[in-house]
Amino acid sequence: MKTKSASNWSAAQSEDLYGFKRWGANHFSVDGEGFVQVEPIADGRSIRVMDVVDEAVSMGLKAPLVIRFQDKLRHRVVQLNETFRKAIKDEGYKGEYRGVFPIKVNQLREVVDEIVAAGKDFNYGLEAGSKPELMIALAMHEGNQRLIICNGYKDDDYMRLALLGRKLGKKIIIVIEQLSEVDSVIRLAKETGVKPMIGFRVKLQTRGEGKWSSSTGDNAKFGLNTAEVLFAVEKLRAAKMQQALKLVHFHIGSQVPNIITIKAAVTEAARFYCQLFKMGFPMGYLDCGGGLGIDYDGSRTNFESSMNYSLDEYARDIVFNVREICTAMDVPLPDIVTESGRAVAAPHSMLVVEVFERINKRESLGKQHQPKSKHKIVTDMEVLLKNKAKLGRLERYHDALQKKEEAFSLFNLGYLDLENRAAAEQIFWQICEQIDKEGNASGYQPEELHDLKKLLADQYVCNFSVFQSLLDSWALKQLFPVTPLHRLNEKPTVNAILVDITCDSDGKIGSFIDLQDQKDYLQLHPLKHGQSYYLGIYLTGAYQDIMGDLHNLFGRVNEVHVFLEDDEPNGFYIEEALAGSRVADVIEGVQYQWEELCRRVKQQIDHATKKDLIKPREGVRLVEFYESQMLAKTYLNIVPKNGKKK
Incomplete structure (x- = not known):
């Protein structure tokens, strides 16, 4: 029977407590029955997340589970491009927006596929930061108008791949990150007979803000300082390759929280662009790099897990400032490029975890030990x-x-x-x-x-690995929204932190979003015997999918790709289901052959049987059990207390 306080609690109060309206961006909310629902394209059609979980479980895919709302990924691509188009029109800008998606943010085939398809009508391109990423980009890239931007350190083979793309008629721009790369591209262009498209990445004095601020300024890992830009210019002139220089690129870090920083960087980079044009180079593109943020905590501030600007403001400020500088210097307006990865990919994906145990300092309160002789x-x-x-x-x-x-x-x-x-x-x-x-x-x-x-907060033990699925939470103290997926019409009465199943004391989430700064615990519901309790961790589609490690050899989790469909029950269908790693998969990833391990264990069991330590029938069962576990999933097979195995 519910207590009075619990019965007076409403789903609307939970919606406010967990901040859905602040960070959910009109996509996530709580329905009247206390379930989290998602509107992938914010058009009124919603999906109850627990319905997706239940269907995945019926397919044999238990939590931990990644859910990708593919419509939402497509929606973000369209939204970004249409916002820039609107800003260009409103500002009377005589140039185009030529965005690219940085593959490093999420290289998974299902993500890149969807982004390429969604960007078809906008000539939305791809960015590669390594040789493997460039090989993906070359194969996945469609159309001669979409850009491929080549960043990162480059060897000769990397540049040859880029020049191969030029032979295929693709607009591939090799961005010079280090002065030595100028000599390489000149030599290889002559060797292959290909006219390259080149960009300069410049080191700005404008420094970024937030967690990645150290990647900018004089000590930045990549880019040319002012003197190096002039040296590079001289090299191109000497090689009679002035026509190759097309782009100025800058980057002020990921998740830039303050729009003032973005404005200052754009202004400085536009000055570089105009100066190079005045020096006789054709130019054509100004690449503003990444940095467009995600409001993880919903505070709309310049806190490192937030952003004090909207997508509309971001686009308008870039377009306006580039126009003002170029017009004042009588330079034709460039096409504007951005490499927004986090802002495109993060919202489409969420991680679902199951809580299976509660560790409580006060569990035995009221059951106090009574020593025979009290001290x-x-x-x-x-x-x-x-x-x-x-x-x-x-x-x-x-x-x-x-x-x-x-x-x-x-x-x-x-x-x-x-x-x-x-x-x-x-x-x-x-x-x-x-x-x-x-x-x-x-x-x-x-x-x-x-x-x-x-100090008094409970520990809720969740069946997942922080190191595999939420690496930024551990490495960078990145905050992600976390909420229950159900029971939100009940009052949450337990203060808790989340701990994972790795044997590492760092395997926990102990900081949570709050409207003011952050919280040291999350308000959750008491666990009920025999019933599952699921939590959702949101906005995880950028970096987390690809950067997870193999700590404790847990491997990838189960995954489903969800699409809206009005004619389907519950308004969706699972287009693709991907099973997570098996024990055999992760073992082979660290140089073991699972068949060889099975053979070795069988030898030991046979030896024990001969010594009569194990009965023959028992030995056979033990061998079968060991071999069966090789093909089992790496995560725990949870049985709710006093309940049946799910």
């Missing part, structure tokens, strides 16, 4: 617990902390037995919980008590 430290703490009215909250906390430390010292010195230590710990957490609840009632929390909720 004075325990009785002192009991007095502190019962006589709360005599002391203030902060004073009680200080006293309890002192007593707990005293108990640990006595235990280490051999003056306190295990039962009394356990009793002291339990009473300490009871006191902390008592103090925290009083703080909720009073509304005021002294500074030293701010961390109490974090």
Whole structure:
């Protein structure tokens, strides 16, 4: 039976608590029954995420599960291109938008396929930052008007591949990142008889902001400083290849949170462009690189996990500032290129994880161990617990902390037995919980008590690996929206952090989005025996899919590709389902042959059988079990407590 407070809770309150309307960008919301729903193209047609999960489970694909809303990916490509087209029209700009998708953001075939198809009507191209990515781009690229931008360090074979594309009539621009690359492209152009298209990546004095600010400025890894630009110009002139220089490129980092930074960078880069044109080079393209952000926390601020501008403002400011600089210097307006990857790919994908265990510091509250002979430290703490009215909250906390430390010292010195230590710990957490609840009632929390909720937070154990599926959360402290996918018409009463199933203490999510800064815990629902509890982690389509590692050999998770379909039950269909890694797959990835491992284990079991350590029938079963696990999935096969295996 629901408590009064739980029954008074509404789905709308959950929608506000988790910030759906702030970061969801009109795509994610909560329906009246407390389920998360997604509108892939924000046209009123919605899909209940749990319906997708249930269908995937019926196909044998359990969580952890990546769901790709392919319509949403297409929608983002169209939205980006149409926004720039509108800005160009509104500003009277005499040039075009020629966007490219940087493959490094998500090289998966199903993602690149969808982006290439969605960009057909806009001549939306591709960007490659390595030789393998260029090979993908050459094969996937369609049409002679779409650009391929070649970034990154380049050897001769990389440049030969780019020149091969030029022979096929493709608009491939080799961006010079280092001065030495100028000599290479000149030599190879003469060797192959191909007229290259060249760009210069310039190091701007304008520095980026956010997590990637260190990738810009004088110490940037890539790009030419002003003197090097002049040296490169002289080399092209000497080789009589002035006509090859077509583009100026700059990059001020990924996820730029502040529009002022973008404006300043565009202005500086436009000056470089105009100066090169005035020096007699034909030019034609200004590549503003990446940086277009995603508002992960919905705060619309210049916080590193947010952005203080809209897509419309981003496009207008780039178009306006380029026009103003070029017009003032009497230079023809270039076609504008951007390499927006995160903004295109991140929203289309989400990770679904299942919680299967709760670790609770206060689990045994009320079941206090009663030592046969109580130590004075325990009785002192009991007095502190019962006589709360005599002391203030902060004073009680200080006293309890002192007593707990005293108990640990006595235990280490051999003056306190295990039962009394356990009793002291339990009473300490009871006191902390008592103090925290009083703080909720009073509304005021002294500074030293701010961390109490974090200390008291439960750990919800989730069947996934942070290192495989949310690497940026661990490596860069990137914040992602996290919410329950169901039960959102119930009040969440548990403060929790999320821990994964890796054997690494860093395998957890302990920071969560908040309208002001960030939170150290997430409000979730109590687990119910025999029932699954699913969480959604959103906006994971950029980098996370491809950068995950093989820590603990967990490998890729299951995956489904979802499309809207009005005639289908629940308004969608799963177009493709991809099974996650098997044990045999990841083992072979680290140089083992799974058949050889099975043979070795069988030898050991046969040897044990001969020594009568194992009965023959049991030995056969053990061999079969070991071999069957080679073909099983790497993640846990969860059985809900007091429930049936899903």
